[in-house]
Amino acid sequence: MVEATPMLLSARSQHQGKHSVPFSVKGVPLVNRFIGRDAELQRLEDYFHPKTPGPTRRKVFVTHGLGGIGKTQLAIEFARTHHSRYSAVFWLDGSSKDRLEQFFVEAAYRLPLDQVTADIAEALKQSKDIDVDIVVEGVLRWMSLPSNQHWLLVIDNVDRDHLSKDKDPQAYDVKEFFPLADHGSILITSRLASLQRYGESVKVDSVNDKQAKAILENNADKPIKDADLIIERLNGLPLALTQAGSYLRYTNMAALDYVKYYDSTWGDLMKKQDRFPLQEYAYRSVLTTWTISYEQVRDQSEEAASLLKLWGFLDCRDIWYELISTADLGENMPGWLQRLGKNKLEFSDALQVLTHYSLVDAREETLSYSMHSVLHAWCSQLAEHEERETLCWVAAGLVASIVPKEAKSEYWKIQKRLLPHGSRVYRALDENCSEPLFTTSNWNATPWIFFNLGVLFDHHGRLNAGVRMYLRALAIYEKTLGVEHISTLDTLNNLGVAYSDLDKTDEAERAYMRALTGYEKALGADHESVLRTVNNLGNLYQVQNKPDEAERMYTRALAEYEKAFSAEHKGTLDTVHNLGILYTDQGKLDEAERTYMRALAGYKKTRGIDHEATLRTAINLGNLYQKQGKLDEAEKMYLQALAGYEKTLSTEHVLTLRTANRLGNLYKNQSKLNEAESMYMQGTSRRKRRD
Structure with a gap:
């Protein structure tokens, strides 16, 4: 990482203050060797930090160009070099609307505790079902504060065109995610030249021959004789040069031999160019270098080559390893995948084979890999015909089989990690698999896949996707197992x-009633599944503002x-x-207190004083005590x-951190300002260590 110069440190001290957020490279793509781009870096510096500063206004800069041309690397280098000039730097993945919103949530967790408004604090308290819209709005509102003008927002890979005739559900207008205030700095990377309309811009083009040679030889880790022959063919595309250099490094092939291999492979590719519809690549270089590397990988390792296909x-x-090792696909688990899952070595x-040829990058912070x-x-596009559907x-199945149950410790962390894979699978199923989906010959047990994907989406607020998955699971279960099978009824309950x-x-009430009727018939009136659905009906009636019906359901359960x-x-x-909760909403505070006390005592006895259910109840009881004006009792609950x-x-x-914030608010309301400040500062310092 580039060290801050004295000038940058001075600029930082000028802008640091109550809105300061520690700099972090978490989530930023890995860049091992950054080569050149001096002119483009200077353009960025001249725009964002002119020698003669003008009035404070929002600055937006767009770097655009081909995929693999180096836009992301340029943005990373700028952010790492100049982060000391900013009070806060946030890196957002803009490759899809879902990814962008997820990164906004990550950014929200980094905000100073005492500057988070009640609505965003409440949204972030949820370990699941986070209201993303509230969080995004809260982050943008924080950036719009008049006193908060020196942040940098980097939105990477904004490549989906929301104006295209072919509607992409994950496309979006990036301007909707700009803070409203006329201040701050925004840097965007995109393949879309049309985004130039939002601000200043530079087209990131091919590197020159000198830079190309540096990239090639850096990745080859040695000087390359006749390097100019390779450079001539690769058209200054950094991604292709990286692939070629890595290939030369691990095969020890001479440049002349590589060029011969390249020319023959390119001819074969042109005969099959419809298989690789990457229209933006007028250059032949990138497809050819990848194909050369892939063929070498295939010769060395069936597992590595097959994993590359599946990865698509x-x-x-x-x-990461556990994504494969803990999956259970039964007889549908390919042999090569079983071998990878059974043995971490x-x-x-x-993965080492793929890394050697620069097809993937290792991410040490998460012990995982990316490309x-x-x-x-x-x-x-590597797989064809039936193999595509099978790999899909x-x-x-990989994703669905390891969606954890809520009973699993910190299950939301695993689910959060799985969500991007679930989103990709969701699209891939639509693109590659025929209807009706359950007719696929080797996958006649697919409803569990849809059911578990529904659970994953449901828990992360992707409710429409969750409903769609549950409906598909329901249709298959009804057809193959019957309308009264337990799996059918479980799906109805989740659908509700x-x-x-x-x-x-x-719709929720109809689903619950169908599930309830089926459960009662199949299992009896006092079965746990019956009572769970009765309890869910109580929750629904409470949402519908039908307190009498809600109380009747809860009392029955x-x-x-x-x-x-x-x-x-x-x-x-x-x-x-x-x-x-119901009694609290009804204003029956004495009944609510007795009920919470009973729940709290029961949870402590059966699940322990530190169980999540115990602590959640303590928080709710503390909130109730605040409403009753019993501030000492509220303090005890919050401290517990x-x-x-x-x-x-x-x-x-x-x-x-949220509990510390509640205590701070309580002390503030009691005019215990020293205790309040101590609690706020405690939360803030912890947050800095967390980042």
Whole structure:
């Protein structure tokens, strides 16, 4: 990383203050060797930091050009070199609307605690079902504060054209994600020249021969005799030069031999060019260099070559060992994938082959691997015909089979990591698999894939996608297992939850009632699945502002839980907790207090003082005490929750920080300003360590 010069440190001290956010490279793509681009870097510096400063206005700069030309590397180098000039630098992945919103959520967790408004704080408290719209709006509002003018926002890979006739559901207008205030700095990288309309711009073009030789030889790790012959063919495209250099490094091939191989491979590719519809590549270089490397990989490792094909149906970022090793596809698990999953050494060897040829990058911070988005598009075209559909299902099965249950510790972390892969699989299924999907010969058990993908999307607020997955699972279960099978009924119950979250309350009620009727017939009136659905109906009626119906459902569930199980069963205590929420909303504060106290005592006894359910109830009871004016009791509850979160999660986890913030607000309302400041500062310092 480039060290800050004294001038930059001086600029930093000028702009640091209450809006300061520590610089972090987390989530920023890996760049091992940055070569040249002095002219483009100077353009950026002259625009964002002119020698004669003008009035404070928002500055937007767009770097555009071919994929693989070096736009992202240029933006990274600028941000790393000049971060000291800014109070905050946020790197956002703009490759899709989902990815952009996810990175906004990550940015929100880095904001100073005492500057987060109540709505964004409440949204971020959720370990699942985060309201992304509120979070995005909150981050943009923070950037628009009149006193907060010295941030840099980098939005990388804004490549989807929202004005295209072929509507892309993940395309968006990047301007909608600009803060409203007329200040701050925004740097965009894109393949779309049309984005020049938003500000100043520079086209990132091919590197010159001197820079090309430096890239080639740096990746080859040695001087290359006759390098000019390769440079002539690769047209100054950095991504192709990187591939060629890596190939020469690990095969020890001479440049003359590489050129002969290149020319013959290019001729074969042109005969099959329809298979690789990367229209933006007028250059022959990138397809040819990838193909040469792929053929070498295929000769060395069947597992590595097959994984490259499969990767085209997953997200291009973050492939890690457990994604494969913990998957269970039964007889549908290809032999090569079984070998990678059973032996971490086999997995590491395969990825090392791909890394050697610069087809993938290792990410040490997450012990995972990623690849360039343009290379990823090429990988998705490697498989043909039936193999495409099979690999699509394998990818879907990999993701679906490791979607964790809520009972699993910190399940939301795994789900969050899986979401980009789930989104890619969601699109791939539509693009590559015939209807009706359950007729695919080797995948006659596909409903569980749709069901688990529905769970993944549902838990991350992708409710429409979740509903669509549940509906597909439901159709297959009904056809293959019958309308009264437990799997069918479980899908109906989850569908009801998703509909409820979408405020489609009529559809939710119908789904719940179908599930309830089926469960009662198949399992009896006091089965746990029946009572879970009754409890869900209570939640729905509460949302519909039908408190009497909600209370009736909760009371029924509570009575049956106590009769069939015990007063301390998980379902019993969860229903008691829900009743506490209902009573609070109704203003029945004494009843709510008694109910929360019962739930809290039960959770402590059966699940421990530091269990998530115990701590959640303590927080709700603390909130209730605040409403009742029992501030000392509220403090005790918050302190209990804070200690529990610090012990079981970490001092830097978002729930710990939010609880510290609640305590700070409580002390502030009590005019205990020193205690409030201490709690706010404690949360802020922890957040800095977390970043």
